[in-house]
């Protein structure tokens with residue numbers, strides 16, 4: 001709101017006062033007029049017409065009926081006590097019944113008078129009935145005046161608010177009086193040409209109509225306009241941030257590709273890059289030449305080959321006299337990156353080191369020294385990488401793996417590691433839908449590896465019910481006979497580590513009985529083990545000393561055992577889609593056909609069934625992420641939880657994708673034409689920007 005009025009503390013609204021203001025703040029986060037105005041209805045009740053009694057039936061949602069009371073009586077005793085009322089119109093009779101609040105309602109109802117009844121039609125003994133309808137005495141005059149024949153808003157409220165008479169109706173009254181007084185002060189904040197282009201309703205009108213629409217069309221138009229506005233300003237803020245950042249921060253220039261890159265590419269790279277990998281490398285190459293700091297998100301399914309891309313980008317940095325580092329969220333993962341990269345580049349190519357919490361002091365000191373004098377080129381590690389003690393001679397590129405596990409603080413630390421901030425490449429194996437990325441990472445550039453290396457056989461996924469467990473065992477034996485290894489994963493039960501361990505231990509017992517020594521050997525890994533024990537068990541499996549790895553989800557990230565070709569997921573219905581997909585990504589890394597077996601109980605919820613069917617149907621992480629978002633809503637997708645960016649009031653990233661894409665495009669066009677928003681037609685945007693709520697925040701920058 002540009003107008004001063006809307007910044008007024010809510011206690012100054014007529015009918016609020018200090019006590020109610022206090023609960024509004026506590027319960028709904030409503031502090032000022034604007035907050036109240038943006039407390040939108042969560043649904044609407046159709047009061048656009050009166051139905052005749054003859055025309056209603058139990059299939060219908062809430063309806064409104066005009067009827068004259070005929071009689072009322074209280075029947076039954078104690079538990080069966082109820083108020084039964086007969087009413088009629090010119091087409092028939094309807095029975096109204098109350099089981100609660102009987103005394104009070106009985107007093108207010110007067111036979112012979114006409115009432116507006118509002119409720120869900122039901123039937124009793126084959127006759128029309130309504131339980132607990134809203135009743136209101138009908139006054140034709142008032143009805144004409146107030147125009148009660150509308151879509152009636154319903155607002156979220158709480159028990160506490162209700163104690164202050166702020167139920168849905170109470171809130172409605174406040175919002176109505178706010179609009180009565182100040183609707184005229186709501187100023188337009190979008191340029192006229194945009195209103196015209198997207199056929200958007202005016203702003204004041206939209207706020208009025210989203211609360212109190214006369215009909216469905218009005219409501220649709222208001223909602224559309226406010227959704228567009230919300231998405232538009234979010235994108236405006238994100239893209240403005242990006243623009244400012246590129247103006248404010250210079251970037252290291254990786255002018256040329258040199259010896260390290262070329263030597264690696266020609267002599268060491270053991271395979272042909274996929275087209276997607278080549279494309280992404282090109283994107284990074286262009287980014288790092290411009291003298292502008294790169295902030296790029298690299299999304300790609302597990303196994304799509306992100307690590308190689310990261311390595312080759314680092315080689316370009318090194319070719320230009322810089323150092324590079326990779327930061328991983330866990331020690332296991334850091335270790336693995338170190339192994340992978342070491343084996344790819346071979347000995348004596350360039351100096352790399354691993355720095356994690358468990359590196360002993362002495363070795364650590366040497367690493368620190370070599371970083372400072374510049375002889376160490378690539379550092380791989382965990383959070384230990386960004387401790388203040390760690391000083392680089394010339395850090396040019398930072399690769400962050402599985403970004404969402406790192407806090408903003410930690411990323412900010414990285415920035416201070418060089419005078420010119422290093423380029424940042426964030427890698428994630430949790431693909432998120434395009435529209436979500438546009439919002440969540442709207443100020444980053446996004447690259448996608450949407451292609452697996454050639455020759456990989458797609459993982460075959462099967463879903464078995466508990467009753468088919470023997471088939472699953474049979475299949476496990478078959479694969480072990482072929483020399484393969486198998487993961488069996490049990491869910492993590494967050495509320496109870498104990499239960500967790502129990503379900504795992506029960507599983508171990510079942511597996512041990514089915515796969516007895518000495519013919520079969522089993523590794524067990526779970527969160528309660530010490531790092532050393534975990535590593536010991538992992539190593540046994542990696543070295544093929546054991547056939548089966550029974551584990552909780554600790555193996556979700558990391559661990560690359562190409563010979564493991566079967567992933568059995570127990571209680572698969574308990575896992576979210578993205579987690580199932582992550583787990584499945586642990587297999588399919590070798591040349592053989594791999595399998596993922598989803599074990600579930602026999603009775604599934606609808607969501608559970610959709611999840612498992614989706615897994616069976618597709619291997620594509622982006623497709624899965626899309627369905628995940630439809631099932632759970634954008635706010636519940638992994639990696640989005642702490643993001644304020646998704647606090648959208650009207651728009652919904654799962655259903656408003658088209659609109660989001662349009663809004664983003666619209667903003668991109670504006671900045672391309674007028675980066676300073678200096679054109680007269682964009683003054684209105686400048687103003688909106690300078691208002692309190694569009695303030696720039698830097699917290700989303702990698």
Ligand code: ADP
Nearest residue numbers: 271272273274301302303304305306307308453
């Ligand atoms: P991600 O990190 O995306 O999960 P990795 O980079 O670990 O994937 O790659 C997975 C495996 O595929 C590694 O063994 C890697 O060497 C191999 N790989 C990567 N790119 C290719 C390619 N273009 N062709 C064949 N194998 C590849």
Ligand code: MG
Nearest residue numbers: 303306307429
């Ligand atoms: Mg990886």
